Amino acid sequence: MNNKLARKLITLALIVIIALIFGATTKSFYTLRNFQMLLREAAFIGLISLGVSFVIIGGCIDLSSGGIICFSGIVCARLAQMGAPGVVVLLGAVVAGCLCGAINGFCITKLKINDFVTTLASGYVFSGITLFLMFRDARGRIESPLIRSESFLVFGKHINGFYYITIAWIALAVIVYLVQSRTRFGLHVVSMGSSEKSSAMSGVPIGRLKFLTFVLCGAFCGLAAVFTVSYQATTYPNLGGGMGFQAVAACVIGGVVLGGGKGDATGAVFGSVFLVLILNGIYKYGLSTAWQYFIQGGIILIAIFFDALFGSLSQKRLELLSHADEIGTGGETLNAK
Amino acid sequence: MRSEEIVLRAEGIRKQFNGIEVLKGVDLEIRAGEVNALMGENGAGKSTIIKIISGVYEKDAGQIYIGGKAVEIKTRQDARRYGISVIYQELSLVPSLTVTENIFLGQEIMRRGLPDRRAMKNRVCALIDTYGFDLKENALVGSLGMAKRQMTEILKALSQDAKLLIMDEPTSALSAAETEKLFETMNGLTARGASVLYISHRLEEIYRMADRLTVMRDGSVVGILDKTEITPEKVTTMMIGRELKQTQKRSVRRSDSQCLEVKNLSYKKLLTDISFCAYGGEILGIGGLVGSGRTELIHCIYGSAKKSGGSITLRGKPLSGRVRRNIKNGFGLVPEDRRSEGFFAVLPVERNINIASYDFLSAFGAFVKRRQEIANAENAIDKYDVRPAMRNIPVENLSGGNQQKVVLGRWLSRDLNVLLLDEPTAGVDVGVKADLYSYIRELADNGAIVIMVSSDLEELTNVSDRILVVREGKIFAELTGGEATQTAVLLASSGIREAEGDAE
Ligand SMILES: Nc1ncnc2c1ncn2[C@@H]1O[C@H](COP(=O)(O)OP(=O)(O)OP(=O)(O)O)[C@@H](O)[C@H]1O
Numbered sequence: 097m098n099n100k101l102a103r104k105l106i107t108l109a110l111i112v113i114i115a116l117i118f119g120a121t122t123k124s125f126y127t128l129r130n131f132q133m134l135l136r137e138a139a140f141i142g143l144i145s146l147g148v149s150f151v152i153i154g155g156c157i158d159l160s161s162g163g164i165i166c167f168s169g170i171v172c173a174r175l176a177q178m179g180a181p182g183v184v185v186l187l188g189a190v191v192a193g194c195l196c197g198a199i200n201g202f203c204i205t206k207l208k209i210n211d212f213v214t215t216l217a218s219g220y221v222f223s224g225i226t227l228f229l230m231f232r233d234a235r236g237r238i239e240s241p242l243i244r245s246e247s248f249l250v251f252g253k254h255i256n257g258f259y260y261i262t263i264a265w266i267a268l269a270v271i272v273y274l275v276q277s278r279t280r281f282g283l284h285v286v287s288m289g290s291s292e293k294s295s296a297m298s299g300v301p302i303g304r305l306k307f308l309t310f311v312l313c314g315a316f317c318g319l320a321a322v323f324t325v326s327y328q329a330t331t332y333p334n335l336g337g338g339m340g341f342q343a344v345a346a347c348v349i350g351g352v353v354l355g356g357g358k359g360d361a362t363g364a365v366f367g368s369v370f371l372v373l374i375l376n377g378i379y380k381y382g383l384s385t386a387w388q389y390f391i392q393g394g395i396i397l398i399a400i401f402f403d404a405l406f407g408s409l410s411q412k413r414l415e416l417l418s419h420a421d422e423i424g425t426g427g428e429t430l431n432a433k
Numbered sequence: 434m435r436s437e438e439i440v441l442r443a444e445g446i447r448k449q450f451n452g453i454e455v456l457k458g459v460d461l462e463i464r465a466g467e468v469n470a471l472m473g474e475n476g477a478g479k480s481t482i483i484k485i486i487s488g489v490y491e492k493d494a495g496q497i498y499i500g501g502k503a504v505e506i507k508t509r510q511d512a513r514r515y516g517i518s519v520i521y522q523e524l525s526l527v528p529s530l531t532v533t534e535n536i537f538l539g540q541e542i543m544r545r546g547l548p549d550r551r552a553m554k555n556r557v558c559a560l561i562d563t564y565g566f567d568l569k570e571n572a573l574v575g576s577l578g579m580a581k582r583q584m585t586e587i588l589k590a591l592s593q594d595a596k597l598l599i600m601d602e603p604t605s606a607l608s609a610a611e612t613e614k615l616f617e618t619m620n621g622l623t624a625r626g627a628s629v630l631y632i633s634h635r636l637e638e639i640y641r642m643a644d645r646l647t648v649m650r651d652g653s654v655v656g657i658l659d660k661t662e663i664t665p666e667k668v669t670t671m672m673i674g675r676e677l678k679q680t681q682k683r684s685v686r687r688s689d690s691q692c693l694e695v696k697n698l699s700y701k702k703l704l705t706d707i708s709f710c711a712y713g714g715e716i717l718g719i720g721g722l723v724g725s726g727r728t729e730l731i732h733c734i735y736g737s738a739k740k741s742g743g744s745i746t747l748r749g750k751p752l753s754g755r756v757r758r759n760i761k762n763g764f765g766l767v768p769e770d771r772r773s774e775g776f777f778a779v780l781p782v783e784r785n786i787n788i789a790s791y792d793f794l795s796a797f798g799a800f801v802k803r804r805q806e807i808a809n810a811e812n813a814i815d816k817y818d819v820r821p822a823m824r825n826i827p828v829e830n831l832s833g834g835n836q837q838k839v840v841l842g843r844w845l846s847r848d849l850n851v852l853l854l855d856e857p858t859a860g861v862d863v864g865v866k867a868d869l870y871s872y873i874r875e876l877a878d879n880g881a882i883v884i885m886v887s888s889d890l891e892e893l894t895n896v897s898d899r900i901l902v903v904r905e906g907k908i909f910a911e912l913t914g915g916e917a918t919q920t921a922v923l924l925a926s927s928g929i930r931e932a933e934g935d936a937e
C-alpha cells in the first residue's frame with residue numbers, strides 16, 4: 097500500500113475511534129446538531145490549517161495566524177459597520193490577511209529573519225494593531241458592538257444546518273489538494289520544503305515561492321475571520337487567540353511534517369477534525385478544567401506518537417526497498433557491457 | 434565535429450568568499466564540439482567557476498561571452514536559456530520527489546497551465562532507454578543509492594538540449610559500465626556539435642576523453658594542453674607544482690594476533706555468507722561492483738547497520754553492535770556518502786574534526802577542554818593539509834576534496850585500532866591522494882587493522898596488501914600479491930575467475 101494513503105488512514109482511524117468512544121460514553125454526541133457544530137468549528141481551524149499547510153510543506157512555520165485572524169476580524173467589523181456590502185467586506189478581510197502574510201514573507205525572504213521568530217513576533221504586532229482599531233466607547237473602553245449589516249451576516253448562516261464556512265472549507269480543501277498535487281506551484285513548494293538548496297540549484301524560484309506561501313496563509317486566515325465574525329456578529333480582541341498553534345498542531349497530526357516536504361490538504365483536514373473532536377468533545381463530560389487540559393494534551397501526544405511511529409516504519413520500508421532495488425538490478429550492469 | 438568556433442569564453446573571472454579570493458582572474462575557452470577537461474587540485478576553484486557560469490554564484494569581476502556576445506548569467510534559468518546544463522559535484526536532487534519529478538524540476542513540461550505528468554514520464558522513460566541506465570522513472574530519489582542518484586542527475590542535465598554540458602566529477606559514484614555509458618553519451622553529444630566541460634580527478638578518464646585540458650591551480654588557469662600533449666607527469670606537475678612522490682609497495686608486517694574475524698555474516702538479502710579475517714598491519718582492500726553490498730558490510734562491522742546473522746570478533750571477542758562502544762574501542766569509519774553521513778555541513782571544521790574525540794578532549798566527560806580542542810583541530814588541519822587552513826569555517830564551504838580530508842582527519846587524528854574506509858579518496862586530487870595513502874599506510878604500520886572499500890581500481894590495487902572481491906553477497910575471490918591486478922579485480926567483480934582458464 098501507498099505510504100501516503102496509509103498515513104491518512106491512520107488519522108482517519110484515530111478520528112473514528114475517538115468518535116466511537118465519545119459516542120458510547122456521552123449522551124448527546126450522535127446528534128445531527130452536534131455534528132453540525134463540530135464541523136463548523138473544525139472548519140474554522142480547518143481553513144487556517146489549509147493555509148498553514150502551504151507554509152509547513154514549504155519548509156517554514158507560521159505562528160502568526162492567530163494575530164492575522166484578529167486583525168482581519170476588526171477589518172471585517174469596521175467595513176461592515178461602515179455599511180460596505182458583504183462581498184466587499186469579504187474581499188477587504190482577505191486582502192488584510194494577504195497583507196499580513198506579505199509582511200511575514202518580506203521579513204523572511206528579504207530581510208532573512210528566521211521564520212519562527214518572525215511569525216511569533218508579527219502575531220503580537222497584528223494583535224496590537226487590532227487593539228488600535230477596536231471599537232471604543234466614549235470613555236475609551238473597548239466594546240464589541242453587534243454588526244447588523246444583512247449582506248455581511250449571510251456568511252455566518254447555514255443551509256439545512258450546514259454552515260457556509262463548512263461548505264467553503266470543504267470546497268477549498270479540494271481545490272488546495274489539487275493545487276498541491278497537480279500544479280507546478282504545488283510541486284515546487286514540496287520540493288522547496290524537501291530540500292531548499294537542491295531546489296534552488298534546479299532553478300526553483302525559492303524567494304518568490306516562500307513569499308507566496310505566507311501570503312496564501314494570510315488569505316486563508318482572512319477568510320476564516322470573515323465567517324467567524326459574521327457568525328458571532330461581532331469581533332473582540334481575543335478572536336483567534338491560540339489559533340496559531342492549534343493550526344500547526346492540526347497539520348502535524350494530519351501528517352504534514354514540520355520541516356517540510358511531506359503531507360497535503362487532506363492531512364490538514366483530518367487533523368483539524370481530530371483536534372476539534374478532542375478539544376470540544378471533552379466538554380461533554382463535565383470534567384474539571386485540570387482534567388480537560390490533561391486529556392486534551394495526552395491525546396494530542398498519542399496522535400503525534402502514531403505519526404512518529406509511522407515515520408520510522410516507512411523509513412525502514414524505504415531502506416528495504418532501496419536494497420531490493422540494488423540487488424535486483426545493480427549487480428549485472430558490468431556483464432551487460 | 435570539433436571546430437574553432439568558440440561557444441563560451443570567460444575572461445578574467447574573479448570571485449571572493451569572505452574576503453578570500455578563490456578565483457583570481459580565470460580565463461576559460463570552450464570550443465564547439467569539444468570535450469574540454471578541467472583539472473586542478475582540491476580547492477583550485479573548479480566548482481566555483483562552473484557555478485558562476487551556470488548562474489549559482491555571482492561573479493565579482495570578469496565577463497562571460499556566449500557565441501561571441503557578452504552576456505550576464507544571473508540565475509539558473511538564464512544559464513538554461515543559453516543552453517548550459519550542469520551536473521553539480523554535490524548532487525542537486527530533492528529526496529522526496531520521484532526521478533521524473535526531479536529531472537523536470539524547475540523546467541516542467543506544461544500543458545494548459547498544469548504540469549503534464551504523462552508527457553514528462555514518457556520523456557524520462559525515453560531518456561532512460563536511450564542511455565541504457567538501469568533506473569525506474571517513478572522511484573523516489575530518497576530511496577536510491579549514490580550511483581542511481583548520480584544517473585538521475587546526469588539524466589536531468591541531458592533532458593535539455595544543451596549546447597554546453599558541464600559535469601563536475603560525474604563518475605565518482607559510477608561503476609565501470611555506467612562510466613562507459615556516460616562516455617558514449619559524451620561522444621554522441623560532441624558528434625552533434627555540443628561541447629562538454631568535464632571535471633575529474635581521474636587521469637585515465639581525461640586521457641581518454643579530453644580533446645583539450647585546462648589546468649587550474651590556486652584560482653587561476655596555469656595551462657592548456659592539447660590532446661597530444663597530455664601526459665600524466667606533465668599534468669600532475671602543472672597541477673600541484675611539484676613532482677609526485679611514488680608510493681612504493683613494501684613488505685607488510687602482519688600481526689596475526691590482531692585479527693578481526695567475520696564469520697558467516699549475513700545482512701538482509703544483500704549479504705548472504707561473508708567470512709574473512711583482517712589482520713593488524715595490513716590494508717585489506719574490498720572490491721566489487723557498486724551496490725554489491727560492500728558498504729553494508731563495512732557498516733555491519735562498525736555497528737551502524739544491524740547484521741542479520743553470523744559473528745564478528747576482534748581478537749576473539751565478539752564486537753559490540755553499538756557504534757559508540759566501537760568508537761571507544763578504537764574504530765573509525767569514513768563513509769561513502771560524506772554529505773549525509775560523513776560531516777556536519779554547517780558546523781565549523783574544528784568541530785567536524787573533533788566530534789568523535791570528545792572522550793579525551795573533555796574533562797570528566799563533561800567540560801570541553803577548549804585549548805586541546807583547538808590544538809587537535811589545528812594539528813589535523815595542518816597534517817592533512819585542509820585548505821583554507823582555517824578551523825572556523827563551516828565544512829559546507831570547503832571544496833569537495835577538502836571536505837573529504839576533514840572526514841579522514843577526524844579519524845586519523847585518533848588512536849585507531851580499526852579503520853574502515855569506504856571510497857576514501859572520492860574527489861581528492863592526486864597530490865593529496867598520495868599523502869592520504871601514506872597516512873593510512875602509517876596507521877597500518879603501527880599495527881592497526883585497515884579495511885578499505887574502493888571502486889577506484891588503481892587505488893585498490895596500489896594501496897591494498899590483499900584484496901577481497903564481493904559478489905552476490907559472498908566473497909567471490911581473494912587476491913594477494915601479484916594476483917591483485919586491476920584486470921583480475923574487474924573480472925572477479927563481474928564473476929569471472931582469471932585463474933580458472935590457465936589452472937586447468
Ligand atoms: N560558498 C562558499 N563560501 C566560502 N568559501 C567557499 C564557498 N564555496 C567554495 N569556497 C572556497 O573556494 C575554494 C574553491 O572551491 P571549489 O569548490 O571551487 O574547489 P574545487 O576546485 O572544485 O575542488 P575539489 O576538487 O575539491 O572539488 C575553496 O577554498 C573553498 O573553500
Ligand SMILES: [Mg+2]
Pocket residue numbers: 479480481522601832833834
Ligand atoms: Mg569541486
